[in-house]
Amino acid sequence: MSPRETRLDRALGAAPTVTAGPRPLAEMLAFAWRAILKIRHNPEHAVDVVVTPVMFTVIFTYLFGGALAGSTDAYLDFLLPGILVQTVMFTSIYTGFILNQDIQRGVFDRFRAMPIWRPAPIAGAILGDVVRYTVSAVLVLAVGLVMGFRIEGGAGALLAALVLLNVFALGVGWIFTALALMVRTPGTVMTLSWLVLMPVTFGSNIYVAPETMPGWLQAFVAVNPVSHITTALRGLLGGDPSLSAIALALVTPFAVTAVFAPISMWLYGRER
Amino acid sequence: MSQAILTEDLSKSYGPTRALDGVSLSVPRGQVFGLLGPNGAGKTTFVRVLSTLIRPTGGRAQVLGHDVATDPGAVRARIALTGQFASVDEDLTGRENLMLLARLIGLPGNAARARCAELLAAFDLEGAATRQVSGYSGGMRRRLDIAASMIARPELLFLDEPTTGLDPRARADVWAIVRRLARSGTTVLLTTQYLEEADQLAERIAVIDHGRVIAEGTAAELKARVGSGVLKLTLRDAPAAAEAARIADRLGLEAHAQDDPRLLEVPLTGADEALPLLSALTAEGAAPVDFAYGQPSLDAVFFALTGHGAEPEHEPAP
Ligand SMILES: Nc1ncnc2c1ncn2[C@@H]1O[C@H](COP(=O)(O)OP(=O)(O)OP(=O)(O)O)[C@@H](O)[C@H]1O
Numbered sequence A: 001m002s003p004r005e006t007r008l009d010r011a012l013g014a015a016p017t018v019t020a021g022p023r024p025l026a027e028m029l030a031f032a033w034r035a036i037l038k039i040r041h042n043p044e045h046a047v048d049v050v051v052t053p054v055m056f057t058v059i060f061t062y063l064f065g066g067a068l069a070g071s072t073d074a075y076l077d078f079l080l081p082g083i084l085v086q087t088v089m090f091t092s093i094y095t096g097f098i099l100n101q102d103i104q105r106g107v108f109d110r111f112r113a114m115p116i117w118r119p120a121p122i123a124g125a126i127l128g129d130v131v132r133y134t135v136s137a138v139l140v141l142a143v144g145l146v147m148g149f150r151i152e153g154g155a156g157a158l159l160a161a162l163v164l165l166n167v168f169a170l171g172v173g174w175i176f177t178a179l180a181l182m183v184r185t186p187g188t189v190m191t192l193s194w195l196v197l198m199p200v201t202f203g204s205n206i207y208v209a210p211e212t213m214p215g216w217l218q219a220f221v222a223v224n225p226v227s228h229i230t231t232a233l234r235g236l237l238g239g240d241p242s243l244s245a246i247a248l249a250l251v252t253p254f255a256v257t258a259v260f261a262p263i264s265m266w267l268y269g270r271e272r
Numbered sequence B: 001m002s003q004a005i006l007t008e009d010l011s012k013s014y015g016p017t018r019a020l021d022g023v024s025l026s027v028p029r030g031q032v033f034g035l036l037g038p039n040g041a042g043k044t045t046f047v048r049v050l051s052t053l054i055r056p057t058g059g060r061a062q063v064l065g066h067d068v069a070t071d072p073g074a075v076r077a078r079i080a081l082t083g084q085f086a087s088v089d090e091d092l093t094g095r096e097n098l099m100l101l102a103r104l105i106g107l108p109g110n111a112a113r114a115r116c117a118e119l120l121a122a123f124d125l126e127g128a129a130t131r132q133v134s135g136y137s138g139g140m141r142r143r144l145d146i147a148a149s150m151i152a153r154p155e156l157l158f159l160d161e162p163t164t165g166l167d168p169r170a171r172a173d174v175w176a177i178v179r180r181l182a183r184s185g186t187t188v189l190l191t192t193q194y195l196e197e198a199d200q201l202a203e204r205i206a207v208i209d210h211g212r213v214i215a216e217g218t219a220a221e222l223k224a225r226v227g228s229g230v231l232k233l234t235l236r237d238a239p240a241a242a243e244a245a246r247i248a249d250r251l252g253l254e255a256h257a258q259d260d261p262r263l264l265e266v267p268l269t270g271a272d273e274a275l276p277l278l279s280a281l282t283a284e285g286a287a288p289v290d291f292a293y294g295q296p297s298l299d300a301v302f303f304a305l306t307g308h309g310a311e312p313e314h315e316p317a318p
């Protein structure tokens, strides 16, 4: 028998003792670890979602800042909180993209044939998303700080802002998760997600105060959840936090989760 | 002891398509069982039902004594699946793939690391352990995919077309692995489109077509029905081929016409039947310009079993 066959025989004959599943927490952490490995191996995804917001920040601040807010510094303080919202929302598109890719490639078949807690792959991916949202928000924030943005509210406000951004993105992310479970290709997930995100990020109070907009647009901006969280973040980071604005900003993520999380889990459990 | 797999009248329909149309099979433990069939025969559907990924629309299926519909959890705890389409993560390295699965089945950190190292070495993947799977060759991917199924020792392993698309060298590697698996006592359900592969690896073989089992038995029994070999003749031209077919007929052999009218395939029960036929052809002026003796193709198997060749796709009934 060749040494190779001996090695194979020994490996195949060994029977490691395993704990009979399901163990939801450990499995979720394993999937979160996988999500983080994917960020490490595909850093271009993180760069992708950060480049556009940074570009917008630079262009808008230096080009229109003076005209819109009297000075570039004043405009940057106004703009950056909303840009952070845009950043985490762009990042949340990748949640759907990666999920769809997994399903198309057959990796999920293996997971689904294992004795694990059914929602573990999705729950773990969401946990990994917290890392992605935080990393991309911090990157954009760092660029902002270099350009002269000031966090008036201090470290506590910064922490609260990051938590708020995460809660918002995790909630909204369920829409893209559901979408990813419905369409055939990762590319379609991308295209459809942009179609949703473009109008809600531009039709908001991120770039300019709505006072000069036509009435119908003002009405849209007023009910747009993106405006709500932008307002809440401006308050937080500007040192003037408003509880009612924060509460209003939290309504959408919780409502979306309540509706789209069960839909996603149903779609996930459905046969393919 | 119960059978590894026991199905009764198992069916699965997709609209008008009957992917499985009443399959009753019994697979004993400790064997490699081959499921042989052309594209669209229902092999993957059978594997997906038995590995609890999809629910049957009719009939019953037990895996290792547990019903797939009523007790899928017990089935999942005892099986492993290496699917037809790579079930490893392209973005991760070979080692990371194995570590993820080791964690998921509950191996503690050190044991997981040791087990992954052992498997990477045994499957000749040590050198590629820290490379992303997207850069692997087809053969390496397959080996990793099988290793991933062997982290805990499953009682039953599903291998869905493990060698389709591999070059001969990589195919030989997978064959060697399956042989060692069989020796280790793991029950394996292997699907394939090649009679030669089923013959080489499996103790028992079921031939499946249009979702139905059309023959079942040991490789030897099947070959007794199909002929253990086939003589492939290339004649000078079409008339010579017709003449050769007549000569074969006279010797009690059946010559099957092929798409190319100069080609004939003659199933034989053994290589010793080839010589009399070749001499007769030469003596009567229909000497082949080329010939080869080999295993019957899947097409020849189907011809012998059903009287028609293997049809590649399952057309839904109008
Ligand atoms: N999800 C599905 N929806 C509709 N039809 C399906 C689905 N899955 C399989 N089928 C059909 O069921 C039949 C059997 O398919 P299956 O994939 O089991 O064949 P197979 O033997 O694995 O073929 P191959 O050798 O190409 O892998 C085919 O006609 C296929 O088109």
Ligand SMILES: [Mg+2]
Pocket (backbone or CB within 6 Å): B043, B044, B045, B084, B160, B161
């Ligand atoms: Mg198949």
